[in-house]
Amino acid sequence: MHELSLAQTLLETVEAEARRRPGAHVVTVGVRVGELSGVDPEALSFSFEALVADTALAPLALAIERCPRRHRCPRCDFSFAATDSDFACPRCGSTPTPCVGGDELELTFLEVEEP
Amino acid sequence: MTRIVVEQKVLKENDRLAAGLRARFRDAGVFCLNLISSPGAGKTTLLERTLEGFPAGERVAVLTGDIQTENDARRLACFGFPVRQITTGGTCHLEARMVERALADWRLEDLELLFIENVGNLVCPSSYDLGEALKVVLLSVPEGDDKPLKYPAIFHKAELLVLNKLDLLPYTPFDLERARAHARRIHPGMEILEVSCTTGAGLNTWRQWLKERREAARREAALTR
Numbered sequence: 001m002h003e004l005s006l007a008q009t010l011l012e013t014v015e016a017e018a019r020r021r022p023g024a025h026v027v028t029v030g031v032r033v034g035e036l037s038g039v040d041p042e043a044l045s046f047s048f049e050a051l052v053a054d055t056a057l058a059p060l061a062l063a064i065e066r067c068p069r070r071h072r073c074p075r076c077d078f079s080f081a082a083t084d085s086d087f088a089c090p091r092c093g094s095t096p097t098p099c100v101g102g103d104e105l106e107l108t109f110l111e112v113e114e115p
Numbered sequence: 116m117t118r119i120v121v122e123q124k125v126l127k128e129n130d131r132l133a134a135g136l137r138a139r140f141r142d143a144g145v146f147c148l149n150l151i152s153s154p155g156a157g158k159t160t161l162l163e164r165t166l167e168g169f170p171a172g173e174r175v176a177v178l179t180g181d182i183q184t185e186n187d188a189r190r191l192a193c194f195g196f197p198v199r200q201i202t203t204g205g206t207c208h209l210e211a212r213m214v215e216r217a218l219a220d221w222r223l224e225d226l227e228l229l230f231i232e233n234v235g236n237l238v239c240p241s242s243y244d245l246g247e248a249l250k251v252v253l254l255s256v257p258e259g260d261d262k263p264l265k266y267p268a269i270f271h272k273a274e275l276l277v278l279n280k281l282d283l284l285p286y287t288p289f290d291l292e293r294a295r296a297h298a299r300r301i302h303p304g305m306e307i308l309e310v311s312c313t314t315g316a317g318l319n320t321w322r323q324w325l326k327e328r329r330e331a332a333r334r335e336a337a338l339t340r
Contacts, residue, residue: 017121111117111118
């Protein structure tokens with residue numbers, strides 16, 4: 001359970017960003033969480049909500065974009081989202097296919113209301 | 116309403132510190148491994164077996180992470196190599212700043228090999244880069260052969276899987292072939308070593324692997340210098 005410390009880091013970044021825009025009110029924080037990031041989106045949401053409640057930023061919504069594990073076929077170069085049970089290329093059936101994405105943990109955007 | 120595009124890693128600060136550590140390890144010629152597993156899989160025991168096989172004067176050191184107690188550092192210190200405990204006081208993983216702090220008064224130039232034993236946890240340590248050359252994940256037989264599917268992140272990120280406690284195979288339904296297949300489904304081509312720290316089976320292969328990877332890292336460092 002490291003989502004609380006991640007939420008804290010996230011909140012500090014948002015606070016720094018908010019200080020750079022006096023008068024602006026941050027409404028939504030967008031994050032991208034990959035399936036392989038080791039982060040549970042629900043625990044992150046819960047932690048973020050709990051931390052925000054004690055700050056001047058409240059209420060502040062967290063919009064989480066979940067990213068699946070992505071594989072790329074070495075034979076036909078097709079890129080696809082892999083499911084739990086199947087990492088074979090859906091186009092040519094090739095296996096194994098190397099994983100090329102899905103470990104994202106990124107702050108993507110802030111939605112602000114400016115005066 | 117205005118949307119400001121930020122696009123930055125949440126762990127940007129940790130990644131920055133880890134990159135600094137990686138550069139220091141490279142410049143000093145230190146090969147650093149980050150050992151990750153659930154609690155009780157045998158990280159400390161593997162390190163005991165590893166350290167006892169080294170000749171006196173081997174340029175090796177260990178940082179060992181735990182939430183509480185100095186027990187692991189005490190176990191490892193008796194081999195005569197530098198060992199330092201990092202107690203996180205509740206944090207379930209090591210972070211780059213903790214490693215940086217723990218190394219502050221060590222001369223990296225005196226080392227060639229550094230083991231970082233992470234806090235026992237298959238989830239959280241996978242998110243934090245510590246500047247290591249590579250991650251090693253341990254999985255022990257009593258844990259079950261489906262762990263790679265349940266905890267894909269760490270099996271994806273680790274370069275080597277060490278299957279430990281092979282001596283317990285006769286007493287559990289653990290299927291070695293299935294464990295290998297599960298790991299390679301998450302991480303095609305993953306290197307896998309099978310050992311028992313109790314009987315010593317497979318430990319020579321582990322030592323050989325370490326030796327080869329150290330030499331490869333040394334060659335690579337010489338090329339970039």
